[in-house]
Ligand SMILES: NC(=O)C1=CN([C@@H]2O[C@H](COP(=O)(O)OP(=O)(O)OC[C@H]3O[C@@H](n4cnc5c(N)ncnc54)[C@H](OP(=O)(O)O)[C@@H]3O)[C@@H](O)[C@H]2O)C=CC1
């Protein structure tokens with residue numbers, strides 16, 4: 001057991017562990033949670049009741065999650081003192097108990113602390129951000145939202161999110177200019193006196209482990225294709241190499257089970273997984289026009305961030321867009337919504353808790369508690385079908401009843 005500065009883990013529960021490459025889940029697992037900033041607390045209050053109700057209904061008391069509150073963001077400042085955004089305790093709890101679920105955390109724009117969400121992913125090396133997007137019957141701005149059934153695998157530890165950047169005037173930039181001078185690239189910086197500079201690392205190992213995870217998922221779930229989404233025409237050695245390394249891992253490690261677009265002209269023989277690629281801007285227009293041509297998506301960090309919100313909107317909005325950050329080798333995982341803190345709605349018991357609830361659905365499936373995950377899906381589908389929904393759906397759904405965040409949780413429980 002780790003020694004914690006301020007945390008006391010629940011006495012009754014047991015740890016989830018990884019043994020011989022497999023998760024071993026006890027009947028009473030301890031699962032750490034971070035409620036989150038802004039709307040996070042309202043959402044967590046609704047979500048945890050849904051989770052407990054689904055576990056109780058599925059197992060009749062034989063299994064139970066022991067929830068363990070850990071802190072990050074604003075609450076961490078209250079518990080640990082000013083300027084403590086991601087306490088060592090929280091990282092230690094994530095390591096000890098393997099999995100956790102979290103609400104959104106605030107990141108200021110243009111200065112201040114770097115993202116705690118990104119820091120958690122990097123500290124725990126959760127290299128795959130997995131975001132499934134499909135239609136739940138909710139109102140959508142497109143004619144055929146049912147054509148969207150994709151799972152985004154977003155690289156989660158590299159790219160511009162590594163946070164290697166300097167503000168205009170920083171002395172490091174002057175040092176970099178000396179290197180750029182030698183390399184003969186200074187003329188490419190149009191306004192050197194005022195430019196801020198950011199650096200985008202993309203590695204072979206980082207790309208291959210992400211694409212490998214996407215291909216394994218696609219094969220295990222009988223998916224038709226994996227599309228590598230990149231901007232490799234412009235960023236040749238970062239995004240272009242993501243594409244190259246992606247095709248390489250498919251050929252070298254899954255050559256008997258996959259076929260590339262170039263080798264089959266897009267017509268994959270029966271039983272083979274098609275590996276193709278798409279430039280990111282073209283991809284963004286094609287998902288609106290012909291969403292059914294895409295299935296599993298493997299992409300870089302920034303592209304994945306943009307795509308997640310865009311695809312979420314296509315199936316009815318960010319209010320029901322779930323996600324998981326996973327390291328498939330260590331088994332470590334943090335489940336979280338795609339959306340942020342939506343601060344203008346904080347403490348109004350108003351927003352849609354669906355994204356965290358569906359992140360919980362992913363978590364229970366990851367734990368092998370499929371009965372619980374199925375009940376959560378049934379409950380959510382039932383609530384949307386009955387048009388008893390939160391404000392985001394209600395404003396687009398004729399004849400609906402607008403529910404509070406907590407009431408929507410109750411409605412999901414009623415429909416399980
Ligand atoms: N993983 C994380 O913790 C993330 C954190 N963030 C952080 O969150 C903060 C706010 O970011 P912002 O760009 O405003 O993005 P948000 O996702 O927080 O909110 C944007 C809009 O999305 C809608 N929305 C968000 N959550 C919900 C919900 N649960 N139910 C219904 N609608 C919802 C609202 O739309 P409407 O106004 O139309 O009602 C809201 O105004 C920033 O500090 C950002 O860095 C952002 C993303 C992820």
Ligand SMILES: O=C(O)CCC(=O)C(=O)O
Pocket residue numbers: 105106107115116117118305308338340
């Ligand atoms: O960390 C943040 O504040 C934003 C992260 C984000 O938008 C995402 O992971 O989708």
Ligand SMILES: [Mg+2]
Pocket residue numbers: 305306308309338
């Ligand atoms: Mg985002």
